[in-house]
Amino acid sequence: MLSSSANGSPRSAPIPSLAIGPLLDSHQHDVAAMLRESLDAERAALELYKQLLHLVEGRAIALEEFARQMIHSEELHAADVDKMLRKPGEIESFSARLTPRVINASSVQRP
Numbered sequence: 001m002l003s004s005s006a007n008g009s010p011r012s013a014p015i016p017s018l019a020i021g022p023l024l025d026s027h028q029h030d031v032a033a034m035l036r037e038s039l040d041a042e043r044a045a046l047e048l049y050k051q052l053l054h055l056v057e058g059r060a061i062a063l064e065e066f067a068r069q070m071i072h073s074e075e076l077h078a079a080d081v082d083k084m085l086r087k088p089g090e091i092e093s094f095s096a097r098l099t100p101r102v103i104n105a106s107s108v109q110r111p
Helices: 031-056 061-085 094-098
Strands: 002-004 010-012
Touching: 031 061, 061 094
Parallel strands: none
Antiparallel strands: 002 010
């Protein structure tokens, strides 16, 4: 875009910067690290879609269905990434190994 300067000669407008902001990346190039990062992103997205479903439930059927479809999709994506993180022959979910599940039979209250 051209504009006129004070003396009437054409001058160009300032050129916007082409710089980008900081990347949301761990800068790790190990495949397992990238998959763990991807799994974290899938979990975060899943949680946001669940919040959306909770907000629109009973208010907007189209948004409710959209949220349900996205939850389904994110659950499938997370399961796929989880499978990729397992070693060959492992059956236990990779995610299950990250969260300690300590259940002591003596601590379980019975009715």
